[in-house]
Amino acid sequence: xxxxxxxxxxxxxxxxxxxxxxxxxxxxxxxxxxxxxxxxxxxxxxxxxxxxxxxxxxxxxxxxxxxxxxxxxxxxxxxxxxxxxxxxxxxxxxxxxxxxxxxxxxxxxxxxxx
Amino acid sequence: xxxxxxxxxxxxxxxxxxxxxxxxxxxxxxxxxxxxxxxxxxxxxxxxxxxxxxxxxxxxxxxxxxxxxxxxxxxxxxxxxxxxxxxxxxxxxxxxxxxxxxxxxxxxxxxxxxxxxxxxxxxxxxxxxxxxxxxxxxxxxxxxxxxxxxxxxxxxxxxxxxxxxxxxxxxxxxxxxxxxxxxxxxxxxxxxxxxxxx
Numbered sequence: 001x002x003x004x005x006x007x008x009x010x011x012x013x014x015x016x017x018x019x020x021x022x023x024x025x026x027x028x029x030x031x032x033x034x035x036x037x038x039x040x041x042x043x044x045x046x047x048x049x050x051x052x053x054x055x056x057x058x059x060x061x062x063x064x065x066x067x068x069x070x071x072x073x074x075x076x077x078x079x080x081x082x083x084x085x086x087x088x089x090x091x092x093x094x095x096x097x098x099x100x101x102x103x104x105x106x107x108x109x110x111x112x113x114x
Numbered sequence: 115x116x117x118x119x120x121x122x123x124x125x126x127x128x129x130x131x132x133x134x135x136x137x138x139x140x141x142x143x144x145x146x147x148x149x150x151x152x153x154x155x156x157x158x159x160x161x162x163x164x165x166x167x168x169x170x171x172x173x174x175x176x177x178x179x180x181x182x183x184x185x186x187x188x189x190x191x192x193x194x195x196x197x198x199x200x201x202x203x204x205x206x207x208x209x210x211x212x213x214x215x216x217x218x219x220x221x222x223x224x225x226x227x228x229x230x231x232x233x234x235x236x237x238x239x240x241x242x243x244x245x246x247x248x249x250x251x252x253x254x255x256x257x258x259x260x261x262x263x264x265x266x267x268x269x270x271x272x273x274x275x276x277x278x279x280x281x282x283x284x285x286x287x288x289x290x291x292x293x294x295x296x297x298x299x300x301x302x303x304x305x306x307x308x309x310x311x312x
Binding site for chain 2 (some may be wrong): 019
């Protein structure tokens, strides 16, 4: 029986919001991406975080985006404990929902008619 | 030095400028700016330098000729430099390639050599088809709300959409900003490069 290989990615620098979306677009069901390692709720909190403001804001946006993408049914979000107060935050790709394609010219005509 | 220009002086300046523009236009070839544009450039430079004219040293005609000749050289050198930077002079698509090959260039150039390709457009038919399929698939997966704004933006500005009841301008700009992520989620955006993340 042939098994599709599952790819697990652990980037060595912070994942941005757009990179996360790009990963979801090409991920096959079961592929994993560790999008953060640490303690997310503290890492995004100004008083407790060791990150600079810009990095903290980018992390907060990433966290919101992953949650939004999970709500759309495109990923599962799981955590794995790697040490005291340290977790690996992992997105696991789900099968993409089936939907009919929409022709661009149809869409443009709809917009013109509206 | 202030000089008073008589009608005769003005006539001299204008005729010298027109003659110089005609010579320059002929020298630069058909791809050059129009003769009138060149005349205007030459005239402006001449008028700017008129305070330096000394009637004791020569006539206004001679002075104008010298100034116009120098400015014509400067314009010609600038034009040639621009053409070299662009990779050469312009050629007619209808002109034959050579004496050996009488076919016009338009019959020999492929889509890959055309202006579209130079501007970064995709001219590969297979890639264009794939992109069209990807676009259709991504549009099908967008929420109806996002699809509506895509359709609206294809024909109207944000201000117009706001007036038509799509929401305030700030909310529309927020939705457009989010659209980038929505499209990237469905394959219309930057590609994930695993090697780049390593």
